[in-house]
Amino acid sequence: MKLIVFGQTGQVARELQRLVPEARFLSRAEANLADPQACAAAVRDCDAVINAAAWTAVDKAETEEAAATVVNGQAPGAIARACAAQGLPFLHISTDYVFDGQGTAAFKPSDPVAPLNAYGRSKLEGERQVLASGAQALILRTSWVVSAHGANFVKTMLRLGRDRDTLNVVGDQVGGPTPAAAIAEALLTAARAMTQGVPGGVHHFSGAPDVSWADFARQIMTQAGLSCQINDIPTSAYPTPAKRPGNSRMDCSALQAAFGIQRPDWRAHLTQIIKDLT
Secondary structure (H helix, E strand, O other), X not given: OOEEEEOOOOHHHHHHHHHOOOOEEEOOOOOOOOOHHHHHHOOOOOOEEEEOOOOOOOOHHHOOHHHHHHHHHHHHHHHHHHHHHHOOOEEEEEEHHXXXXXXXXXXXXXXXXXXXXXXXXXXXXXXXXXXXXXXXXXXXXXXXXXXXXXXXXXXXXXXXHHHOOEEEEEOOOEEOOEEHHHHHHHHHHHXXXXXOOOOOEEEEOOOEOOEEHHHHHHHHXXXXXXXXXXXXXXXXXXXXXXXXXXXXXXXXXXXHHHHOOOOOXXXXXXXXXXXXXX
């Protein structure tokens, strides 16, 4: 299977490079998502396309929503239309931020969308354009992505936990930490199936079990052997420019039914991430 992957340095792209080094990975210099038409022109000579690049600066999107929407909305749409024209499967990563984050029930792919912030709106626009493209497309909504690469919660907690005796961490936001390695594996499984004619659709994929950020931080400290104490605080005590969802739980049963992909246990992946970082 000849793959084109948009993205080269992000968390999922780095894991895809480990799994399929022979794939063609497009850097920002080769295909900048700020230039949707250039991205569309890069789609050629392959069996499937994965978009593992995105605007991920959630707070910055509040003041630069138009730019974020080009990257997260218009570029995926342009790539999807190029895939549709060539009959290629297109796999696109989205987010739980397309929902309102209310309640305690796990969100299903069919649940109503209502983003809380500019980042969520930009990602929802990407979903809409991809679905309207006519391509054989998979939209994989995920959450709380972590790995040994880039900037993420695990790396932040390890850095702070080594220097401090206590940390205040939000305890009223709940979701499933999702290892980038597991996302990469899920994308490859789905891509292989889609090249054999399996339809795509909108699916959810997140790690299990669901936890609060504070409980996740405690597990990080335990596995890393750090004595840093975690104190739960409410979201209101940690204001950010972009509003965060309180509920990021995701129902992933449809993905398992369609592709046989199960939710990964993030605790086992965390062990490997910490090992890679130490």
